[in-house]
Amino acid sequence: MSTPAIVLIGAEHPDELRAGFARYEREYDVRLARSCQEALVATHDVVGAGGTVAMYVSESVVPDAESVLHAFHKLREKVPTARRVIAAHWERFMADAPGLRAGLATGKYDAFLLMPRGIRDEEFHNAITDLLSDWGSTVPDPEVVSVKIVSPARDGLTLAIRDFLDRMGLPSGLYPPDSDGGRFVLDKWEGEPAYPLVYALDRPVVHATSVRDVAIALYGAPTELDLDHVVDVAVVGGGPAGLAAAVYAASEGLSTVILEAEAIGGQAGTSSMIRNYLGFPRGISGMRLAQRARNQALRFGARFYTGQVVDELRPGYGGAPHVLCTESGEVAARSVVIASGVAYRKLRVDPLEELVGTGVYYGAAMTAAREMEGQDVFVVGGGNSAGQAAMHLARFARSVTILVRRPALEETMSAYLVGEIAYNSRITVRTCTEVVDGGGDGRLEWLALEDTRTGERGRVPAYGLFLLLGAEPHCDWIPGDIARDPRGFVLTGRDVPQEHWVGGLPPAELATTVPGVFCAGDVRAGSMKRVASASGEGASVVPLVHAWLAPERP
Known part of the structure; x- marks a missing residue:
């Protein structure tokens, strides 16, 4: 594999810029250009030799471009997967910032940094290595293989x-x-x-x-480890809510077990980049956020079991523990936190259901996205997950079309994503449109689309279809003792029917109709369906768990 390149663009302070990237020269092909044209030539040379550019880093002024953002636009057309960074010289940082920071909101570049003023500027390098790590997730064949x-x-x-x-x-x-x-x-x-x-x-x-x-x-499976004792809290689901519950419960000394049916991170773990999560100004991928939270919980003693589908919850009454049943064994717990999240709704177009995994995918399918290079792909959905998937796919695909039944994205998608999508020339949005048919010889080749206003249908070529259609709760395993709304979401707090209230009072805000069983995150009726709110609920449930366990604990 060719050494990936970092292309620097520095006309006014090339020596300082090059010095700031001296530590990367051992593992990257660091090239210095003094103009946008030189950067384009360097890109042509790298790509022509079978390599790729991992990152472009430019001063805030490029002499032969209307602005640094116009230069990045030209470079992005050549290498869409490369990260783009403005490293402003300290003499220009404050003056240029107001005019350039707005470009971050529309995805024109990834970070606005102050050029290093000397060696070991670790705040600068922390930002650079984070972006290079994020870039590494787009490489089809990583150099480090686990x-x-x-x-x-x-x-x-x-x-x-x-x-x-x-x-x-x-x-x-x-x-x-x-x-x-x-x-x-x-x-x-x-x-x-x-x-x-x-x-x-x-x-x-x-x-x-x-x-x-x-x-x-x-x-490992639960039966392979020592779970013959009753744990303080069992968390069902390893998404943001379950991870937050695990971190706070384990950090406060509660014996904590997390059962996750798929991968840690849940639906949020498939997000290529979450830009509106508190404390991450450059954004963070769902996978990295989930793995950091998992490592945090492990540090406090929590135990994770992935690939464990909970088939049944047997509530415990009269002091008996609750029991979670899986194919691999049972987990007995004094308290349970239901954080099993939601699944994407099915499209229910039979010819396309038969092609799931061969061109048709539910969710962002990060691995499949890397195989869409040079192809025409479609994303169905109008939420933030669909917008993030479209932005990620646009790094590889020739074109990305977002299909929504509504007349506009603004009703369901965050403004920052709407702005990024509008700026990206590879992405188009077709409103009032739904998928009604599709097919291909062994894999997806075409789709039939219908205008919901006129009923007019048309056929389009398609190599990939990514379905992010909204939420259905993971609740088949939950017993009838736990009240749910007509859509299947778990009821908690004041939403619980009054016949289940005790002494005229409703359960606590995140408590269900079964004492000692709590609920947090997207599976809870009335939740906001955002990563930050799910994390907040996961943290908020732990004091309720403490209060429930208090009579049994010294």
């Missing part, structure tokens, strides 16, 4: 495994059986090979028939 997958074909299961590993923060490589990597894994497999084979972290090679097989191979 998990090797051997398969002769890129089928739906293989793609789902890679997507799970991406969301867990484990870079993976896909190898044909006759490659060096493939033979390395096959040498560790006994008997006739059956694909896909997965080899990770020096564990035994696994023939995966599902993503769950991989999750259990990596992280």
